[in-house]
Amino acid sequence: MAADTLVIERLNRTFSSPAGDVAALSNIGLKVKKGEFITLIGPSGCGKSTLLKIVAGLDSDYSGTVLLNDKPIEGPSIEKGFIFQEPRLFPWLTVEKNIAGNLSLKDPKVRAKVDELVALVRLKGFEKSYPRELSGGMAQRVSIARALLRNPEVLLLDEPFGALDAFTRAHLQEVLLDIWQKNRTTMLFVTHDLDEAVFLAERVVIMNPRPGHIRTVLPIDLPFPRKRASQSFQELRRKVLSEFEKVEEPAVDHDHGAGI
Ligand SMILES: Nc1ncnc2c1ncn2[C@@H]1O[C@H](COP(=O)(O)OP(=O)(O)O)[C@@H](O)[C@H]1O
Numbered sequence: 001m002a003a004d005t006l007v008i009e010r011l012n013r014t015f016s017s018p019a020g021d022v023a024a025l026s027n028i029g030l031k032v033k034k035g036e037f038i039t040l041i042g043p044s045g046c047g048k049s050t051l052l053k054i055v056a057g058l059d060s061d062y063s064g065t066v067l068l069n070d071k072p073i074e075g076p077s078i079e080k081g082f083i084f085q086e087p088r089l090f091p092w093l094t095v096e097k098n099i100a101g102n103l104s105l106k107d108p109k110v111r112a113k114v115d116e117l118v119a120l121v122r123l124k125g126f127e128k129s130y131p132r133e134l135s136g137g138m139a140q141r142v143s144i145a146r147a148l149l150r151n152p153e154v155l156l157l158d159e160p161f162g163a164l165d166a167f168t169r170a171h172l173q174e175v176l177l178d179i180w181q182k183n184r185t186t187m188l189f190v191t192h193d194l195d196e197a198v199f200l201a202e203r204v205v206i207m208n209p210r211p212g213h214i215r216t217v218l219p220i221d222l223p224f225p226r227k228r229a230s231q232s233f234q235e236l237r238r239k240v241l242s243e244f245e246k247v248e249e250p251a252v253d254h255d256h257g258a259g260i
């Protein structure tokens with residue numbers, strides 16, 4: 001049995017505002033094994049980004065336990081790579097300099113690592129290009145490479161492919177799975193795309209809002225590479241979907257007087 005890389009217990013996060021308190025996260029519990037691929041799915045406002053920010057060390061205003069390798073999260077660190085929906089590259093730096101960050105490419109070790117990452121995200125030949133010369137998908141691959149530079153323990157991805165067209169998105173999913181299979185980095189991947197959640201994950205965490213909580217965790221017991229058109233894939237997709245439909249029913253019942 002692999003060790004738990006991430007342990008979350010009784011996690012609560014409330015935002016206070018003049019209009020009242022918002023329970024962004026309520027009693028979240030989740031254990032993630034080393035090397036596991038987890039997708040978090042749920043409608044807008046269910047606390048996905050809040051959860052990711054807490055794990056990233058970008059938000060410490062919570063109650064409960066969040067441990068990375070048995071240690072409480074204390075601010076951002078190289079153990080946690082974060083990838084946002086938009087690539088956030090420096091426009092005045094080349095691809096390779098964006099990846100190297102504040103490390104010098106004159107250092108042979110850094111040079112070798114950057115070259116390895118460029119190959120991993122399939123950007124050979126674009127090392128000297130600038131962000132404006134890249135497509136959205138290529139730019140996002142640069143940001144993935146940058147996040148991998150210091151061999152993070154966990155990669156936190158907040159709807160990283162949300163702004164991309166369907167074909168580019170599918171391609172980047174393949175690239176990410178390839179990286180995961182080579183590096184075995186633990187992945188926490190937020191999406192609101194059902195197909196994406198099922199295609200990538202070993203377990204899908206289904207969240208619901210008001211208050212943000214985990215409704216259920218579904219194992220996706222399909223071998224890689226997966227086929228979206230396969231019956232087993234479609235069955236699991238339906239299973240995830242039905243978890244959302246279950247939640248919406250009571251609201252409809254209240255509004256329209258069910259059972260009549
Ligand atoms: N900085 C903040 N201040 C006040 N409320 C916030 C803040 N960040 C998030 N929230 C609220 O917390 C809830 C969860 O937000 P978020 O984690 O961004 O959801 P998701 O990423 O699933 O769409 C939402 O109701 C949102 O309005």
Ligand SMILES: [Mg+2]
Pocket residue numbers: 048049050
């Ligand atoms: Mg979000």
